[in-house]
Amino acid sequence: MEAILLVGGQGTRLRPLTLSTPKPLLPMAGVPLLEHQLTRAREAGVRRLVFATSYRASMFTEAFGDGSRLGLEIVYCTEEEPLGTAGAIRNAAQALTGGPADPVLVLNGDILSSHDLHAQLAAHRKADAAVTLHLTLVDDARRYGAVPTAPDGRVLAFVEKSPNPPTNQVNAGCYIFRRSVIDEIPEGRVVSAEYEVFPGLLAAGEPIYGYVEAAYWLDVGTPAAFVKGASDLVTGAMTSPVVSGAEHGVLCLDGAFIAASAQVGGGTTVGEGARVGEKARVESSVLFDGAVVESGARVVRSVIGKNARICAGAVLEDVVIGDGATIGPGNELRSGLRVWPGVELPPMAVRFSHDA
């Protein structure tokens, strides 16, 4: 089976991390986020992938080349201006080699999922569907595309980000298209799969099916989700064939150093050459390569960018620190705060505390 990977988005919700690196290439448990999905697709029998790139396209070629490192064949189709999710699928179709009736797997590039791709494909074949969407179950569907289905799996409606979703089954960003359906998407303009193509196919009476499976699933679109995905991969709550060497809730990459009296755990990645000083505490966090957490500092559920420095005694909870930034001693940053790359915060400059 061939696949199209949607990887051209700007990842605005993950700024500043995505200012220099596209979201699918952000390091997650030691490899680019996308690599977890690529290896799962390979295990499900995918051999050839078309990357639909746009934002910082050349970085994908640098990271994955022709795909041979992963035992895959990867080719690239770049949009000069982003064409939206379905426009990107249409544009990438020029590089597919299959026939009109062949199934094409389409994956959003920012999803971590352990659902059974074989079973989704089997459901697609059994229904002779035009498109089969993986649907997952969430507690609160208001932020997602809700997709109610009939008992036989046939999709009844697409209800995007509604305050009153009709179901908690939501579009999980992994589709199997019949190739000929992709060829019908309008060419050369911005087209949304969620708002235009799927509702249009439904209105035209095409057989659209949902494959419901509530396996581990995470849309890694926000800093909180990024931290959760990374820590789940390190603790093993989400398994990936490309994560190795995690022990006691910590993944220590080459050349990383953790002082003997430091407490590091809860699913933390300590990147290449990163350092954690004496009596520092780092929990459920991601330290990118070369990041430094000095003695006595506390970092919880946070992302520390490349070569950023968290000085002695600083406290960080639920924050994102851009590459090369310095957080001076004694600062307390919490609750979704983001520090841009290269910023130098002087000592004791910020105390953001609920009890202040």
Ligand code: GTP
């Ligand atoms: P935000 O800006 O934070 O919403 O992130 P995003 O740009 O990644 O958008 P979103 O999460 O909605 O995108 C879902 C998937 O589709 C991601 O893997 C994106 O890379 C990809 N994507 C979104 N828009 C485009 C596009 O216009 N072209 C291509 N090739 N991919 C896209």
